[in-house]
Amino acid sequence: MARAILFDLDGTLVDTRTASWDLFAETNAAFGLGIDTREAFFKAFESNFFESLARLPMEPSRLETAKQHFMQALRERYSPPFIPGMADVVRALAPHCIMAVVSTNDIGAIRRILVNEGLATCFSHVFSGDVEPRKSVSIRRFLSGQGYGGNRLCAPSYQAAGADHPPLHPDDVVLVTDTVGDVVEAVEAGVRAIGVSWGMHSERQLLDAGAQRVALWPQELLAWLRGNDQDLLSSSATASSSACSCHLSATSGDAVDPAASGALRRTEQLQRRQQAAQRIISSPTDTPAQSQRTEREEELRQALARIMGGPT
Numbered sequence: 001m002a003r004a005i006l007f008d009l010d011g012t013l014v015d016t017r018t019a020s021w022d023l024f025a026e027t028n029a030a031f032g033l034g035i036d037t038r039e040a041f042f043k044a045f046e047s048n049f050f051e052s053l054a055r056l057p058m059e060p061s062r063l064e065t066a067k068q069h070f071m072q073a074l075r076e077r078y079s080p081p082f083i084p085g086m087a088d089v090v091r092a093l094a095p096h097c098i099m100a101v102v103s104t105n106d107i108g109a110i111r112r113i114l115v116n117e118g119l120a121t122c123f124s125h126v127f128s129g130d131v132e133p134r135k136s137v138s139i140r141r142f143l144s145g146q147g148y149g150g151n152r153l154c155a156p157s158y159q160a161a162g163a164d165h166p167p168l169h170p171d172d173v174v175l176v177t178d179t180v181g182d183v184v185e186a187v188e189a190g191v192r193a194i195g196v197s198w199g200m201h202s203e204r205q206l207l208d209a210g211a212q213r214v215a216l217w218p219q220e221l222l223a224w225l226r227g228n229d230q231d232l233l234s235s236s237a238t239a240s241s242s243a244c245s246c247h248l249s250a251t252s253g254d255a256v257d258p259a260a261s262g263a264l265r266r267t268e269q270l271q272r273r274q275q276a277a278q279r280i281i282s283s284p285t286d287t288p289a290q291s292q293r294t295e296r297e298e299e300l301r302q303a304l305a306r307i308m309g310g311p312t
Contacts, residue, residue: 004172005099015081089221107128176225179199183211
């Protein structure tokens with residue numbers, strides 16, 4: 001099980017596809033940034049969003065003013081709804097691990113969104129874009145600071161990390177996100193990344209960028225992050241081994257095909273999803289553990305059974 005989970009906000013916890021674009025479109029029109037479509041806006045998140053803005057052919061002072069214009073709009077008017085099921089995921093994970101938000105959004109907007117949903121004290125820490133634009137820097141800061149080892153357990157007070165809890169290691173940390181840029185920054189910082197398919201970028205894009213897995217439903221995150229799916233950890237070792245192999249091939253002069261690597265990850269994820277579904281479908285229905293399933297888990301079991309063509 002991951003000891004610490006870092007959640008992106010926009011597109012991961014909340015539905016941002018319309019809400020953020022509507023506000024950015026105002027900034028784009030006011031400053032003539034040339035990001036004139038929603039698709040172009042989403043593409044800017046394939047790397048760090050602020051770095052994408054900085055590459056626009058415009059004088060830096062005007063770009064900075066445009067950035068502040070957009071951040072002010074987020075601070076004052078950004079109120080997207082939570083992705084259905086994600087609030088339940090946060091509350092279910094909070095007693096078991098350290099949780100933080102790592103976002104390029106403004107701290108005021110993040111606070112308002114989490115407070116309105118009643119989740120503010122489920123997160124021990126928030127790293128916002130107005131304080132540090134690069135998520136890789138925030139992730140490294142989280143890893144290096146001993147004070148980030150405490151947890152809040154959805155309560156106002158902090159539960160300090162005990163002496164039996166060693167400092168966080170990169171393998172202990174997972175970033176959950178919907179964008180390619182975030183996956184790249186997680187890999188850069190040395191932590192694992194899990195994608196979600198309901199945000200800005202597709203399952204294929206996230207896997208190709210280096211995400212270990214991509215969730216189709218919020219409840220999959222619980223299965224993976226609470227340790228019920230043991231091959232998440234083994235996939236980390238496999239990914240590290242693959243990365244080393246790719247590096248060795250590249251240094252020896254052999255070309256590495258990113259498309260082939262991404263296709264392999266997608267195939268492996270599909271196989272794992274099918275195996276997990278088959279285990280659920282074929283598991284006995286009269287055991288004590290089976291009788292203790294929650295209503296949501298039972299709904300998931302039935303949905304997977306229908307998808308895989310097994311008995312419900």
